Amino acid sequence: MKAVVQRRYGSAVLGDLDVPVPGQGEVLLEVRAAGVDMGTWHLLAGKPYLVRFIGFGFRGPKSPVPGRDVSGVVTQIGPGVTEFSVGDEVFGTCEGSFAEYAVSPVARLARKPKGVSFTEAAAVPISGGTALQGLRGVQPGQRVLVLGAGGGVGSYGVQIAKALGAHVTGVCSTRKLDLVRSLGADEVVDYTVADFTGTYDLILDCGGNRSLSRLREASTPRGSVVLVGAETGGAITGGFERALLAAALNPFVSQKLSLLMSEERGDVFDELRVMIEAGSVRAAVEREFPLSEALDAVEHVYSRRSVGKVVVTI
Numbered sequence: 019m020k021a022v023v024q025r026r027y028g029s030a031v032l033g034d035l036d037v038p039v040p041g042q043g044e045v046l047l048e049v050r051a052a053g054v055d056m057g058t059w060h061l062l063a064g065k066p067y068l069v070r071f072i073g074f075g076f077r078g079p080k081s082p083v084p085g086r087d088v089s090g091v092v093t094q095i096g097p098g099v100t101e102f103s104v105g106d107e108v109f110g111t112c113e114g115s116f117a118e119y120a121v122s123p124v125a126r127l128a129r130k131p132k133g134v135s136f137t138e139a140a141a142v143p144i145s146g147g148t149a150l151q152g153l154r155g156v157q158p159g160q161r162v163l164v165l166g167a168g169g170g171v172g173s174y175g176v177q178i179a180k181a182l183g184a185h186v187t188g189v190c191s192t193r194k195l196d197l198v199r200s201l202g203a204d205e206v207v208d209y210t211v212a213d214f215t216g217t218y219d220l221i222l223d224c225g226g227n228r229s230l231s232r233l234r235e236a237s238t239p240r241g242s243v244v245l246v247g248a249e250t251g252g253a254i255t256g257g258f259e260r261a262l263l264a265a266a267l268n269p270f271v272s273q274k275l276s277l278l279m280s281e282e283r284g285d286v287f288d289e290l291r292v293m294i295e296a297g298s299v300r301a302a303v304e305r306e307f308p309l310s311e312a313l314d315a316v317e318h319v320y321s322r323r324s325v326g327k328v329v330v331t332i
């Protein structure tokens with residue numbers, strides 16, 4: 019099969035590999051599309067260096083093929099699989115979706131939402147699942163602030179918070195204002211002109227790396243600050259210090275400060291499927307790239323040229 023092959027961090031090329039064989043509890047997918055997010059770049063580059071210590075491979079990447087978000091068709095069933103059959107259309111995550119075929123555990127898959135393309139479905143799992151898990155507990159009428167609202171996670175954050183009945187303020191740069199408005203934000207703030215004001219019951223922090231004191235100042239006394247991530251934290255830890263500080267501070271303050279560690283789970287993706295089929299969430303796909311240009315797709319996201327989501331089609 020054709021695949022993007024990555025033997026060491028910082029270097030990958032289009033090449034040929036054997037089609038993988040599904041093991042216990044796994045299925046083989048004919049990949050139709052692969053979503054791209056900031057995490058794809060981190061695992062290609064091996065940066066921040068922290069990623070090498072948390073299970074993705076110390077000297078080089080454990081997976082020879084990059085890409086995790088996937089949509090495709092089940093073509094082979096591994097031992098013990100009862101959840102899916104050959105021919106089923108699914109979406110979720112795997113190790114190595116930048117390829118014509120990929121193996122995925124069924125626990126990381128759900129049925130593809132009806133009425134959406136493979137491209138749209140592949141743009142959902144990691145970003146949509148992260149936003150959904152970060153917004154757990156939001157009640158109708160609450161005020162939610164989404165920082166990085168025009169990015170991958172933030173674009174779902176705005177829509178999911180709206181679907182939960184919240185009043186949503188999205189913060190983004192100028193060229194993403196129209197997208198964030200179109201996703202249903204009640205208010206939009208262009209941070210290049212002026213920063214946000216007011217207080218919020220939940221802050222979903224997907225960009226900007228603002229200080230904890232700034233985030234606490236914008237949080238109601240019993241509000242939640244959910245740290246998703248930022249790209250301005252340095253090559254070694256990627257800003258993880260802010261999360262450690264939040265964990266240390268959390269027991270001593272009235273607000274709930276947490277680092278989100280999102281899980282890639284089929285049941286979470288199935289919740290998203292229901293929201294997509296109900297029309298309350300959609301994938302804001304900005305651009306598609308063919309497999310031969312998968313690395314350009316990653317660079318497009320990393321260099322912050324993307325508006326919404328980017329997908330590699332196979």
Ligand SMILES: NC(=O)c1ccc[n+]([C@@H]2O[C@H](COP(=O)([O-])OP(=O)(O)OC[C@H]3O[C@@H](n4cnc5c(N)ncnc54)[C@H](OP(=O)(O)O)[C@@H]3O)[C@@H](O)[C@H]2O)c1
Pocket residue numbers: 055056057144145148165166167168169170171172189190191192194209224225226227245246247248249277278279280281319322326
């Ligand atoms: N914790 C987890 O489990 C988890 C899961 C997924 C992702 N992440 C991390 O979460 C972060 C977001 O991921 P993503 O895929 O959504 O990345 P993304 O698509 O690059 O989105 C980040 C957004 O932040 C915006 N931004 C930058 N500076 C900002 C500022 N000062 N104020 C407001 N917005 C600002 C960027 O827009 P402009 O460039 O236009 O400013 C961009 O749209 C990444 O660091 C990623 O690694 C964490």
